[in-house]
Amino acid sequence: MSEETLSAGQSTDDERVLDRISLTQAGLYTSLVGLVLFYLVPVQSGFVTSIKTSDALINTQPFAPPGPNGATLESWEFAFNALSQGLINSLLFTVPATVLCAVLGSMAAYGLTLVNWRGQVAVFVLFIAGIFIPYQAVIVPLTQFWSQYAMLDHRLGLILSSHHATILELIITHTAYGIPICTLLFRSQYKTMSWEMIEAARLDGASVWRIYRRIVLPLSIPMFAVVFIFQFTQIWNEFLFSLTIIGSVNDSAASATLILSGLGEALEGVDYPLRMAGALITAIPTLIVYLLFADKFAEGVRV
């Protein structure tokens, strides 16, 4: 075999390989874009439908934009008016509950990870199991507790309106059930923290509290961001507690998801443009948080 033929054979081989690569590349990107359609079409169709007049709804394809004559913002206006109080209520309990969960979760993770004592794994297992509890197993006693035993609106009637009492109940409930996942998230970080640094600080006589405040807390700021983002979307999206603790769509403390679940129910049939507009308005806060911090959200999901 001469050198020439060898190199010639090589080059045709290379070309074939190149062809194959570009073909696989093309196939890869086609499937990726096809999957984008699969994941986005329900949202996209929801959006174009939300700005259609009732005529356009019948006359245009569900995924097609309505065209200049068939477009209207009426549904958005109606949905926003119906949901505005719900959006405020959702914010009122989501933000404090998120902060409380994160702080308590970080403290629990610190006490269970970086301070060494016997039996901490057993206590940690209690926290972890708390993540996986189906809320159906606690929801009847929980509503009993708030409505018949705690009765915050009655006891705190002098300082809180019944509207704020319900919000407070939701804050406490969401905090209690959010602690386990936050503890897990913080612990996953604390486990990788350097022991030597903490040992050294302890030998220098730093108290457990001082080590937390001076060393652990500053190092957990990135994890706080992850927990805030993840918990915010979780609590905002939650429905079961809203449904049972608030009780009625007409309650002044009704959350956004609760109002959305019954939006336009009194009307004849389902008003799809209204429902779609309401769904998108309810999703806006989580969408903003998600799209701005997609990496942090993914990190929260992963652990």
Next chain:
Amino acid sequence: MKRLVAILRAIRNKRRIRTDGGTTDERSTVKRWLDSDFLQSAPFWGPPLILMGLFVYGAIGWNFLLSLTDYSGFGGPDYTNLGLQNYSRMVQDPAIWEATWNTVVLLVVFTIACLALGLVLAILLDREIRFGRAFRTIYLLPFALSFIVTAQFWRWMYNVNDGIVNQFIGLFGLGPYNWLGDPRLVLGSVIFALVWQFSGYTMVIYLAALRSIPTEQYEAARVDGAGTFRMYWRVIVPQLRPAIVSATVVLVLFALKAFDFLYAVFDGYRPRQGADILATKMMREGFNNSEWAYSSAIGLTLFILSLAVIAPYLYTQYKRGNL
């Protein structure tokens, strides 16, 4: 300051010596206990544990107690007369068996479909590609939305006359079907929508696991002449087992309690015939029919079912030292 530290250290050492010497008196035992890490760390994990413990474990205990009463309607439960009648009622209730069957179908099909689709997504994205992050963000997007929101989208997708699903299969000369109204189709339609929402989640779990596999293994497999598919199937997938296990636990637990989506799709506590699962049955008995004790019994059954999934998982995690 330095002197103070030195003194403190000296006290520490002294105490240690005394312990070794075995001459500790009662008072220093107490003092040592007060100084112990257990007590010092208690203010950190104690309050979260109490709050969480009361709401989670306290409520489960209370729920068990409620399930033994005959509490229904208004008024309060009577704790003096306890019995297992609600559990025997469950066994005799054909609707419970139907809901259990649907729960099992949902659980198995939903979990396997999410694991499979998520794996495809992860393998597609696990390489240098343009806009890789954008693709990942889009695939995970449904997971960031509330079930109440996605339920609205899917009601429209599944609409009999104008829905995109019927239009799409119409291209192939099929349909139209009443996806959410036909008892034979409804569970499958719900599962499909939930897979749409959750497959991004499994993708993220897989991607993290794939990234931690050293690149040499890919190269070694390539040198051996394995095709892409074979390489993934033989070399990579077996290493994803821990990721598959933990994703399965989360998916199964979700499938057990998928109530929000069904409530929003069917506008209330009663799903269309063929889509009733234990979680919806439980909520309906309690919050629609005011059969509180019966509802608690179903809730406790759900708890035991999820315990059957969590306990082995946590045990193996503990054995491997992952906790």
